[in-house]
Amino acid sequence: xxxxxxxxxxxxxxxxxxxxxxxxxxxxxxxxxxxxxxxxxxxxxxxxxxxxxxxxxxxxxxxxxxxxxxxxxxxxxxxxxxxxxxxxxxxxxxxxxxxxxxxxxxxxxxxxxxxxxxxxxxxxxxxxxxxxxxxxxxxxxxxxxxxxxxxxxxxxxxxxxxxxxxxxxxxxxxxxxxxxxxxxxxxxxxxxxxxxxxxxxxxxxxxxxxxxxxxxxxxxxxxx
Amino acid sequence: xxxxxxxxxxxxxxxxxxxxxxxxxxxxxxxxxxxxxxxxxxxxxxxxxxxxxxxxxxxxxxxxxxxxxxxxxxxxxxxxxxxxxxxxxxxxxxxxxxxxxxxxxxxxxxxxxxxxxxxxxxxxxxxxxxxxxxxxxxxxxxxxxxxxxxxxxxxxxxxxxxxxxxxxxxxxxxxxxxxxxxxxxxxxxxxxxxxxxxxxxxxxxxxxxxxxxxxxxxxxxxxxxxxxxxxxxxxxxxxxxxxxxxxxxxxxxxxxxxxxxxx
Numbered sequence: 001x002x003x004x005x006x007x008x009x010x011x012x013x014x015x016x017x018x019x020x021x022x023x024x025x026x027x028x029x030x031x032x033x034x035x036x037x038x039x040x041x042x043x044x045x046x047x048x049x050x051x052x053x054x055x056x057x058x059x060x061x062x063x064x065x066x067x068x069x070x071x072x073x074x075x076x077x078x079x080x081x082x083x084x085x086x087x088x089x090x091x092x093x094x095x096x097x098x099x100x101x102x103x104x105x106x107x108x109x110x111x112x113x114x115x116x117x118x119x120x121x122x123x124x125x126x127x128x129x130x131x132x133x134x135x136x137x138x139x140x141x142x143x144x145x146x147x148x149x150x151x152x153x154x155x156x157x158x159x160x161x162x163x164x165x166x167x168x169x170x171x172x173x174x175x176x177x178x179x180x181x182x183x184x185x186x187x188x189x190x191x192x193x194x195x196x197x198x199x200x201x202x203x204x205x206x207x208x209x210x211x212x213x214x215x216x217x218x219x220x221x222x223x224x
Numbered sequence: 225x226x227x228x229x230x231x232x233x234x235x236x237x238x239x240x241x242x243x244x245x246x247x248x249x250x251x252x253x254x255x256x257x258x259x260x261x262x263x264x265x266x267x268x269x270x271x272x273x274x275x276x277x278x279x280x281x282x283x284x285x286x287x288x289x290x291x292x293x294x295x296x297x298x299x300x301x302x303x304x305x306x307x308x309x310x311x312x313x314x315x316x317x318x319x320x321x322x323x324x325x326x327x328x329x330x331x332x333x334x335x336x337x338x339x340x341x342x343x344x345x346x347x348x349x350x351x352x353x354x355x356x357x358x359x360x361x362x363x364x365x366x367x368x369x370x371x372x373x374x375x376x377x378x379x380x381x382x383x384x385x386x387x388x389x390x391x392x393x394x395x396x397x398x399x400x401x402x403x404x405x406x407x408x409x410x411x412x413x414x415x416x417x418x419x420x421x422x423x424x425x426x427x428x429x430x431x432x433x434x435x436x437x438x439x440x441x442x443x444x445x446x447x448x449x450x451x452x453x454x455x456x457x458x459x460x461x462x463x464x465x466x467x468x469x470x471x472x473x474x475x476x477x478x479x480x481x482x483x484x485x486x487x
Contacts, residue, residue, distance in 0.1 A: 027292065027295060030295070031288050031292070034284065034287055034288045034291055035284040035285070035287075035288060036284075038279075038283065038284050038287045038288075039279050039283060039284060042277065042279045042283065042287075043276065043277050043279070046277030046279075047277060052277075055277065056287070056290075059287055060287065060290050060291050060294070063287070063291050064291060064294055064295070067295055067296070068296065068430065069432075071426075071427050071430065071431075072431070072439070072442070140274065143270070143271060143274060147271075161238050162238065162268055162271065162272070163271075163272070168238075168240065183235065183240070184231075186234070186238065187230075187231050187234045187235070190234045190237075190264065190267070190268070191230065191234070193267055193271065194263070194264060194267045197267050197270055197271070198263055198266070198267050200270060201263075201266035201267045201269065201270040
């Protein structure tokens with residue numbers, strides 16, 4: 001979000017002018033808005049959908065929705081933030097649709113205590129060496145699987161919180177939840193990801209102990 | 225010593241301000257919680273080590289090429305469009321026809337008899353005034369309904385405004401025709417009110433068909449902010465008065481009124 005805001009700030013007030021011109025029927029002005037914001041929207045969409053094709057579809061859908069609702073856009077607001085929120089909702093809608101379509105498959109898939117977690121545990125027992133745990137295709141697949149195991153709202157909340165750096169209040173606004181519920185959604189997402197990925201994360205060797213200690217300003221004597 | 229629970233540690237990782245200082249103080253002194261925090265951080269670090277999604281070169285242009293053909297046509301007219309050569313030619317031709325019809329009507333008009341008949345032009349004008357009057361009446365009803373509607377009291381309930389939207393959408397085309405005619409005839413006041421009305425109708429018709437009370441309130445405020453309902457009423461009244469003046473026998477009526485006043 002910070003990057004997005006910066007990009008808009010650097011563009012000065014021209015987003016508002018482009019919106020006005022679009023409303024007056026100048027389609028080229030909307031092109032300016034697409035070109036200015038589609039990359040940051042893509043980043044969010046990709047992290048939420050996990051693939052290029054869906055991400056591009058979400059970007060297009062978000063801008064089309066924005067165009068149709070442009071009259072509802074308050075000129076004092078930030079267009080980048082507005083379209084970003086629309087994109088987050090498009091991604092959630094898309095994920096939910098896909099989940100529905102795959103519902104029958106999902107019911108056949110093992111749940112949290114099912115054999116799949118056992119499978120992950122098996123991998124965990126193998127404790128990959130640092131060499132093996134460089135971002136291999138297999139590890140990426142595990143991460144994608146873990147992310148796919150989240151609900152649409154959990155994934156959205158996690159991506160916005162930990163990748164995009166949004167505050168709980170902003171996430172709550174996007175998800176139309178109370179801040180406490182948004183916070184809880186982020187927590188559930190982290191909990192699930194932790195369950196699936198911790199063995200791989202701890203096996204990567206480079207534990208962030210030093211970083212944490214530095215961040216906390218821990219005295220050497222307090223370290224175990 | 226009470227340890228931090230997982231939720232508190234996750235919130236701490238996310239940089240939440242709530243209880244941050246107390247959590248930091250506890251972590252400073254508690255190796256077990258630091259270890260737990262380290263585990264959570266390592267998972268987040270693993271996730272963050274995924275490469276940033278790459279949209280590829282010329283992504284923005286590619287997206288625009290995909291989006292542009294799917295954009296619905298905007299229905300507003302711009303000044304540029306109004307003064308486009310093809311429109312000026314068409315408007316000029318129409319003005320010439322109206323002027324010719326006016327001259328024909330004037331030159332060919334028989335001497336007034338005791339009961340004056342309306343000219344073809346006056347009949348046309350009256351028909352137009354009746355139609356515009358009806359249109360303004362129907363628009364006024366929608367605006368009144370919009371002003372008086374009560375959003376549902378239940379929290380989170382949505383308002384279904386699809387029926388009203390359909391009626392507003394039906395009025396848009398008609399409104400545009402009357403606005404164009406008013407502009408062509410130089411009736412700036414009527415044209416301006418119809419222009420505002422058209423924007424309000426478009427705004428209303430293109431809103432989601434289910435809105436939250438807050439969205440509905442915003443919609444209503446946009447309409448009320450410009451005093452549109454009042455303007456529509458005034459212009460509607462004006463149109464009806466003009467139409468009355470053109471109605472057959474209106475002169476006799478007015479004469480009768482005068483007579484009554486005198487009496």
